Amino acid sequence: MDKTLIVTNDFPPRPGGIQSFVHSMALRLDPGQVVVYASTWRDGTEVARFDAEQPFPVVRDRTKMLLPTPRVTRRAAELLREHGCTSVWFGAAAPLGLMAPALRKAGARRLVGTTHGHEAGWARLPASRALLRRIGEGTDTLTYLGEYTRSRIAPALTAQAAARMVQLPPGVDEKTFHPGSGGAVVRARLGLADRPVVVCVSRLVPRKGQDTLILAMPRILREFPDAALLIVGDGPYRGELEKLAEHTGVMSAVRFTGAVPWSELPAHHGAGDVFAMPCRTRRGGLDVEGLGIVYLEASATGLPVVAGDSGGAPDAVLDGETGWVVRGGSPGQAADRIRTLLRDPELRARMGRRGRLWVEESWRWDLLAERLKGLL
Template structure:
């Protein structure tokens, strides 16, 4: 079988959704046929030790560049072509099309027969700006396939890269580890530890940044508490917006009904999803469309855990919800509409059960990692 070189900045132990996306698919490829060329997570002894431990545990070869951010410079391009030749790789997967896909012509000249570049939310932003739009067009024209998350990102990227390259776009989404995220993931233990055993819990699992909408949930809490007085909002995750969110909970007068866990290790995330009765993340688009949700894998992880979801309408987030079946989509930033849907779910156990079961079944049918890895294999090794 042909070997694949994965070129990426987005790889663990660097945390994040794109990192988990790439790692989960890489783990499902033949480890003897994969080489990863990645940036260094962070400099310093602690970062180096964490990276070394992680790399040693992988079933495939991981080569780290000395820089914390790979860019398509002559040096990085030369290193990538050296790895391609040294390991006999004939396929390349760019973990993020922009900007690494600009190395595609050099790698093709070095012997790559198939070049696949994956797009996320930021490529849709590139498509809106004149300078980066031209670079994105070059990437589309020099690779064999650009993958996309959903119709929102596809339509914007397709308009930038031209009809010939757009015709070669193929959907490739993140998936869900349905064996880790499931209804019996340990939520009862988390609830007990946090003193929430008998309270209705709205859980939000995400990085704490303005786009995700944790502030909207806090602003919705007075309305929710008016109908469900013992409800609690459980905010799981860390990030730069943490101080503002704590302050907002105080000024809104709901601090006693909002719990912040801070960052949680990945292996504990399924149990934290399971601690909720409803999952909500009313994400919104910001900065004139430059800060947008690419898909929202958290909604699918919640569905796999058996929770109904309330999502925002930013970007591709609605693609992760079957409207009225696995949950609802509300306008991002609307505390009133988020509260209305959350209250409806908290007050109706049968509705929660039905939506949770439908969400779990949908994940098993459509969003499993093994199905997505097979799709990528086909793209990398098709003639």
Template sequence: MHKTLIVTNDFPPRPGGIQAFLHNMALRLDPERVVVYASTWKRTREGVEATAAFDAEQPFTVVRDRTTMLLPTPAATRRAVGLLREHGCTSVWFGAAAPLGLMAPALRRAGAERIVATTHGHEAGWAQLPAARQLLRRIGESTDTITYLGEYTRSRIARALTPEAAARMVRLPPGVDEKTFHPGSGGDEVRARLGLTDRPVVVCVSRLVPRKGQDTLIRAMPAILAAEPDAVLLIVGGGPYEKDLRRLAADTGVAASVRFTGAVPWSELPAHYGAGDVFAMPCRTRRGGLDVEGLGIVYLEASATGLPVVAGDSGGAPDAVLDGETGWVVRGDAPAETAERIVVLLGDAELRVIALLSDEELRRSMGRRGREWVEEKWRWDLLADELKTLL
């Protein structure tokens, strides 16, 4: 029986978009034919217990390495080879090509017939660094297929590969569970709980790190409030940037109009999307292109929920928006431009004339088009079928 070994650092309960990508794909494979080899989320008692509880709920086998960061060391490679042989796996999927794809030659010698390595935003950064570029080249030479999220990441990663490996690249983006993220997902209850009923809400769902652009949203708030005094920015998620963002909101004088929810359980995310009138995450590229958005699944989840989106121009983020149809792409470091697009969507009288549509009509038409696009192109089952073919 054909079985697949998934080797990854990016697996729940560790939060994040890549983690959700891999988990959703794994769930759509035959559970009798999947074995996951992953790192441990946290070594704290809470982290270990959460990981064990999560693994017990999965329909497939999950084997955890004790380390919180799995690297292609001899010991980890031996463990992966042992799992491949023990479970009779004939294919391997590296959830992130770099650096774990360096295990590929050993797994090939151990009997792997098909090896697929998936790339995200960070591999595009690796492709710019001489030493890392050489490692990517080795990974490309020792795998059957390297997948990419979109044209932005493909064009950059391909430069690091041999022409033969670049020619074998295949697009495999993450998808959206349109049955989980949908209009009417419980947003009214979240609004009521947070005291936001009848207020215009701009929602941003993301990890709180500088690349995501929550600071640009906060800097845009004075202009938004000038047009819509009751507007509120709802920042959903946790992360190391939270203290800086809270300080910025206070320094900018908009703290009373910015709400931080902290980390939210996965089961409550659809309702938090639904609490917004507009979704905005003006992400930007940092560190000379090393810190870049690979795609931005949050834009598609917002579209599935029926919200218009305002996206940043970092990396592949524009691939997740039909500019002018499901939302707009703005410069991630431009608060004024971000505010203008949001205000149009929230319904400022003067800018509404420019848009030739009322606020509600514009939001609904963009949200409706976004929902249609997700159903046409971004459903998990369609993308999982592509992965099955590759494996």
């Protein structure tokens, strides 16, 4: 690949899915061919320590929100020339892809913009739709997570730009997420060793559907009185979820772990018998699931999954093979699928094996990084 300037507002140690995606991809490129230009974050010491550990140079802008302003565009062009880069990868196409024409004038031959879930929202509103069209015209390729995001973004682009779109989802580290990831240790630590466990690993926000799982628990407990719901993660919705569990009378069956270090996430996936996150679409289609990499991480861990039908979440499930897709916000549908899986160990094992195989065949980071190298 050509030497590449990665321009991104989303980079660790700032947490988040896009940040993890961009960093994981960058680590799988030739470090001698990569320079990162990113926003800073709240703790200068933490950022400096993280940057020093990277195998490629990381240049931080002074701002905490990198936007395509004239100053930022000039700085990106300077870095492009200074480091001899001839390709640019925008970690999130909107809005940073608006810099593409200026960087092409500065010497970039290839410009690739990665779209995530939020660009699908941009495509719905007239002003942001026009900006998205400009981004498509200025770049050589826009990538998309799955069929849902492609189908929403492509109509906002010119026919030529839409035809140049290429799928580039985040990958799964199948060596980290695997059936022997340490789930038994987590179960024992939490006092869940001999109980049927439904696990949900995600940020606690309304879209993800943890509230739907809590509302499904009375139905599940009628058949499986010792079942437990393990909610892994933290977020602004936690207080409401705890109140809902109390009000529903299932608090004794729900475990909130709070934030968990990334290194412990595979074991927390493995602590479940079933993975469930019945995500739903909110705010008139503006708040949707872009893909739902947690479903694939659960599949790599050997778990069957129950996913919601929001946005691109169904792209991360082979419905009827690796798990099922249910209507987001439907406790009844979620409970029915979860109960079916809890009562049938052979079905759980079969779906878990199929999910693991699918990840190995199609979702490994090394496969997807090679695709990005080709685009660059």
